[in-house]
Amino acid sequence: MKASVIVFPGSNCDRDAAVALQGAMTAMGDKGAAPTMVWHGDSELPDSDLILLPGGFSYGDYLRSGAMAAHSPIMREVVRRAKAGTPVLGICNGFQVLTEAGLLPGVLMRNATLRFICKDVLLRVERDDTPFTSHYKQDQVVRFPIAHKDGCYFADAGTLYLLENENRIAFRYCEADGAVTEAANPNGSSGNIAGIFNETGTVLGMMPHPERLIDPALSGTDGIHMFSSLVEALH
């Protein structure tokens, strides 16, 4: 599988994401394969089966989180490939970039608490029939870390209805038993939404960080299955 990780000035999870992807590639028998790191100022993107927009604080979150990065030279090509069907995964700041670039609807606003939140949260997997989530089970509860100040997902009522109706919600913040409650919602997101798909299910944006829980030494491996799902689907 050929994967590209886009690096913006201020990205800080690019290497973690690359390590997670490479680990999954190796585990699936794709020895020697490694993602290509692509600088935001480049306008050419290598052949890619997967494009990953990593977490971080691209452009220092100036203006709005993700707003500047969405107009980086490389993003023209990312948008073109995404529209042609290449799978794109945006994590945290990557999710913010995807909404600002118009590849996903809605917007990530300041957390309702106004605080930067860095902790593990529980998520309910809403779909297991996608290349991103096939190694999870629908309604499975997983533990992923979050680390953001602008993670409150907001969209107008029509867009939220569409997302629900078209089964485009990937993950929701939930309780240990999978119940979606206000108490389990860390940031005020509409419908406890932690991640969404585009119309074709080929673009996923999510605030939680699967790449941060891929090794028992990091206290859990719930995130590893996203990368193994992708490698299996795309190699």
Next chain:
Amino acid sequence: MKARITITLKPGVLDPQGKAIEGALHALGFGGVEGVRQGKFIEVEVAESDPARAREEIERMCKQLLANTIIENYAYELEAA
């Protein structure tokens, strides 16, 4: 020409920062304050000297980058630099 651009949250969009400011104003004794909303102010100088064309350029700047029209409204004034 110089444009003074004001970006505000659309009515109905939750503004926790505005709420926090309102709370702080109440704490300072400004009890009659309500409806505080926080926005952004951006000044831009453009080389274009024709007001109609300058407006058109500012509109495109606002729509493409300066405002996120899902949640924000924008307004601007133009003046000769």
